[in-house]
Amino acid sequence: MNEFNLIEKYFNWTKLDSTTLGIGDDCALVSIEPNNRLATSVDTLIEGVHFPENTSPADIAHKALGVNLSDLAAMGATPKYFTLALTLPAYDQSWLEEFSASLKTLANQYKIDLIGGDTTKGALSITINVTGVVTQNQALLRSSARVGDLIFVSNTIGDAALAWQQLQQDIKPSQQLLKQFNTPNPQVILGQALLGVANACIDLSDGLDQDLGHILKHSGVGAKINLADLPLSEEVAEYILKTNDWCLPLAGGDDYQLCFTVAQDKVSEVKALEKELGIQLNSIGFITKDIGLEYSKRLDQACSAYQHF
Ligand SMILES: [Mg+2]
Structure with a gap:
């Protein structure tokens, strides 16, 4: 042919x-x-x-x-x-x-x-x-996070990374994990709904640690993240309980969820969207004036994000 x-x-x-x-x-x-x-x-x-x-x-x-x-x-x-x-x-x-x-x-x-x-x-x-x-002038950018914004993440993170880790160890991942890994659902509807609501936004491809880092760098701000608030599936939560490996959800990558920041007075709009769209939207921390990304708990090791080279 x-x-x-x-x-x-x-x-x-x-x-x-x-x-x-x-x-x-x-x-x-x-x-x-x-x-x-x-x-x-x-x-x-x-x-x-x-x-x-x-x-x-x-x-x-x-x-x-x-x-x-x-x-x-x-x-x-x-x-x-x-x-x-x-x-x-x-x-x-x-x-x-x-x-x-x-x-x-x-x-x-x-x-x-x-x-x-x-x-x-x-x-x-x-x-x-x-x-x-x-x-014009409506697009969600990485550079427009403001001090005091709450940081939100859609659905759950770490599922695809856990599937990938299990595949490499010849363990058969659950259907749910495999689905996240093989057929990620882009959050197109959510992204459009966030126009006029979110200040800054990024999609999570290389892991929250690195991708949120892009928002912080481009916006000239820092962030505090409460690890207990990370949205995790039961399987990923269990994995962390066993291993204490927070780097899996923070730097595993392949989530394709949205991470976005919202001014305090618009948080009620996010709650309304959560209901309307049926998408879990969890607040995980807030934007600070002090530069850098701070977690609620010291990690055992610095997470290394996926590097292409
Ligand atoms: Mg991207």
Whole structure:
């Protein structure tokens, strides 16, 4: 099968109205409304680095698009378009069918259009570039945390990291942990709901310790975190009880939850959102004038976050 047939067969779907010209020409053409800004981000997933070698094509597709959508979520952007650069070791019909079906399902869920891409032969890798829109001056930034803000985290953290640790030790993780690891759900709806509510926001990809650190650095502030308030699943809480390894939820990574800061007088709005969206939103600490990230309890060791190099 040649490249053009492959794209036509697996990756050419119906387009949104705002896609003027999708797959098929040298470039795609999209329209944007006045007073909007484009939010764009790119992530690459490589087999053996970002997902284990036996990961199903459906899970790979979900994760590749999901982690990109998570970056749009962190800005409060509405997903619009994405491009896909796919490098495959060989043409494999059943792999492509499963991959494209899963990609399409997640894309439809968040109404994001696949408008172009590239296919090449080589070691398995998936690069997705997402574009969303956000109203001018509305995007949630890392640089706008204020002293006295409460710090919130969505859902639970550490589940994917525990799954990954168990996989490396040849222990079979629970379905719940595996789900968090293989098919992270980007918090797109929450991100948009936080526009006008949160001061600063980031998505947790490399672990709370490092990612919250980005907010603190960009905002020129510090934070105090109460470890007892970290939102943990039963399994992660049990693991910490056994090991005292706080670094797993703080630096394990792959959470794809949102960490955001909120002024005290808007906390009631967060509580309302929690009910309305059915998403657990826990306050874990507050922003301080003193620079640095301080935990309620001294950790046995400094946590080392995931380093790409
Ligand atoms: Mg991010």
